[in-house]
Amino acid sequence: KFKREKVGEFPTELVEEFFRGLASGLKANLYIKVKGKNDHHKIEAIFKSFAKALNEACRLDERNNGRIPSTKGII
Secondary structure (H helix, E strand, O other): OOOOOEEOOEEOHHHHHHHHHHHHHHOOOOOOOOOOOOHHHHHHHHHHHHHHHHHHHHOOEHHHOOEOOOOOOOO
């Protein structure tokens, strides 16, 4: 939860809606937890850390014959 309703013109409630919709579309479970005082920085951290995690999850692993590092072989 965020302390403010908006960061600039961006409604903070859209952060949860975005990730809820993304998880539903991907048929994936997402666990997002953030701590901090500044809502702007917390939102930035959520998006940046998710992007880094997704990049790592989709990176081809040369040690695994260039396949995606997934137990099921798909992302």
